[in-house]
Amino acid sequence: MLTLDHTMMRVEDLEASIEWYQTHLDYEEKSRWEADTFTNVFLGPEDVHDEGALLELTYNHDGRAYTMGDSWGHIAVRVEDVYDAYEELMDDGVEDYRDPDSCGGSYAFVTDPDGHEIEIVERDHGAKWSLDHTMLRVEDADEAIGWYTRKLDYEMFRRSEHDSFALYFLKPRDAADEAMSVELTYNYDGRSYELGDAWGHVAVSTDDLHETWDELLTRGAEDYRDPESCDDRYAFTKDPDGHEIEIVTN
Structure with missing residues (x-):
């Protein structure tokens, strides 16, 4: 079973990003890898589930800047009550981005210091602020769903189709409720997307x-x-829209 292990995003100020996630989402540093030219830091809630995913922050030491693109959408974190959670973040000094009322009362959004969007969703399972899903935009829903179901043996467990877009949620068969899923977003207008480089991979x-x-x-x-080519430590493939998928060992 190819459980989703982590989502990687690139940051321009590592310590500021770590402080933001530790202060506002109560994350703790799980591990760190220091290389000559970059640093990877893995974060998550203290009581993350065994099948729960972590957040990987990658900092390149050359001080480069990144472009967000629009092919990657957001990560989503779990809470019991979206209004209480959003108010808590506002009291902590997080920027008011998209409050629950502006999202129909069922979810909300904030952004981290680098502009990565973080959705807040209500769930009755998983640790508070644990990763619920990572959203990817796709240009051909049938092709993308087919790729994740055939290549990774994922199954669709939720779908939501609207007037102008559709959402498809997939994760491994028999995965725990607390496991992270991928959300494939398909807009009906046939638009194309730019990957950017602020997001790295799942x-x-x-x-x-x-x-x-x-x-x-x-x-x-x-x-x-x-x-x-990766020193037999990991490997990478890509989905049909160019999102990188890393394969790591347990």
Whole structure:
């Protein structure tokens, strides 16, 4: 089962970003990898579920700036009451971005210091502020759904179709409720999207990197960065819209 392990986003000020997530979402640092040219920091709630996903912040030491693009949408975090959670964030000094009333009362949005959007959703499972889903925009819903169901063996567990767009939620078969899902957003007007570089990838975890990689190639996944090119520690493929998918070992 290729459970979603983490979502990676790039940040321009690592310490400011860590402080923001620790202060406002009560995240703690789970692990850190210091390389010569970049640093990766993994964050999440203290009581994140065994199948729950983490947030990876990547900081490149050369001080580069990033473009947000619009192909990646947001991460979503879980709360019991969206109004109470939004008020708590406002009291903490988070910028008022899209309050619950502006979103029909069922969700809300804030942004982190780099402009990544964070949706706040009500759920009756999972730790407070734990990652519920990562939203990706797709240009062909049938192709994208087919890719995630055939390549990753995901199943659609929720769909919501509206006048101008549709939302499709997928995650591994038999995954825990607390596991993160991907939300595929399809706009009916046929627009195209720019990936930008402020968002990096979503990662899936496996017990056997090489076996999983071979299975993905057999299923027709793109041979983007194989395990050998990544020191046999991880690998990357891409979905039909160019979103990078990292494969990591448990």
